[in-house]
Amino acid sequence: MTTRVPQERRRRRPTRSGVLLSEDLIVETALRLIGEHGPEALSVRRLGAALGCDPTALYRYFHGTDDLVLAIADRIIGDAMAGFTPGDDWVASLREMALRVRAGYLAHPRAAAMAAHRVTRRRNEIRAVETGIGLLLTAGFPPADAARLYLAFIDTVLSHAATEAAFHALTPQQREADHRSWRDVYQDLDPTAYPSLTAVRRELPAMADSSFEPAVDLLLEALAARARR
């Protein structure tokens, strides 16, 4: 489609069914669709049906599916970071950022699973990057280090959150089977072939737990150690 997607729209026209479309309404409806019926429920045609408009009307608001996905991702980031202000303790603030991102992803697990790996280039994401790098600058890191270390930090947070979101997006049956496998499969192993697993056998059921916070804490430990030098 050659039509441009304008920044502001003043003239809006109700659809055949009387709905006034808007970028926000479309994103919200998409999130609802995904949340209710899974990621595969998000298609231009289904979204149009849910909105009560012709599917191709969406192309007046987004350049294509990819653009829509990015808008959804940015919306999730915005909701997660809403009202957050960094405090004096930069480690604690980064930790809260991590937990907020994770909570935002888990609020829309299925949407997060499909949008997590993208750079949205939109307002909410830019704001979050500004905040995170600002925290590392106050920690005393020189600009080059602050940028690189923030990237390592946020990529880890986002990757972990995406993994958790993907897990939560599974059906209860799949999730249950996953949990069981740590008990069942790993418990009946040949001790001579798998000595280490046998040694930690009683700890394996805990492997079904989330590693999000341990991993974030390890990372923040390393960052704090480097900041001290």
Next chain:
Amino acid sequence: MTTRVPQERRRRRPTRSGVLLSEDLIVETALRLIGEHGPEALSVRRLGAALGCDPTALYRYFHGTDDLVLAIADRIIGDAMAGFTPGDDWVASLREMALRVRAGYLAHPRAAAMAAHRVTRRRNEIRAVETGIGLLLTAGFPPADAARLYLAFIDTVLSHAATEAAFHALTPQQREADHRSWRDVYQDLDPTAYPSLTAVRRELPAMADSSFEPAVDLLLEALAARARR
């Protein structure tokens, strides 16, 4: 399709073009297709064309696209860890494990991106867990810590590798747009609204680089520090 996919096939019949199909041949051809013509080249129809058979013949070997993807993922894991033996230096060994997993994913980004968040507790994965926990045990961690820390480590590695694979699985246009955004969008920001981003402005193009190794190194630093205590 109601037809079952049998374990062993004895009767095989050449296709119209004379090829003898097999599960291995199909998986290999799928990987070759992805490698040569990009990630979007993997579809049942194209795979059939590349094999010289009717697309629906593949349903005699796999229940559907999902089943095929899992078979591909299994091969990727096997290839990545093939021939790996841990050395005396547990930090270096964990590092090599991380790099191998990443390389395996990046060798087949789209397949990895599709299957990365799915848990396949097969032989290769069990072996990897055995090796990794063994390394943390030789580092002196008590069993409970070894299990939890290995989980944090491998989840970080897998999550990062999945993120990178997902990025490489994007279309060239999407990837290019992602790279550009760090140069373009983030360069024209209002300095008063975004002071930290302005301060690190010259470092931002580097944000398009991978954070895999910095993140893994931070994690290994923290693990080594904890092992010393």
Next chain:
DNA sequence: GCCTTACGTCAACAGGGTTGACCCAATATG
């Protein structure tokens, strides 16, 4: 009240996964 244009609608195209029916040839059996 006219003119412009934003934008909702429509028809169409190319490509996707998956299905059930068909039928031939490769094997098992006598």
Next chain:
DNA sequence: CATATTGGGTCAACCCTGTTGACGTAAGGC
């Protein structure tokens, strides 16, 4: 060797998908 069985390759068909260009109508500026 001849016959029966059936694995599995083929085909047509179905409904899904994203995306396009043309069209027309109603909203807003003047």
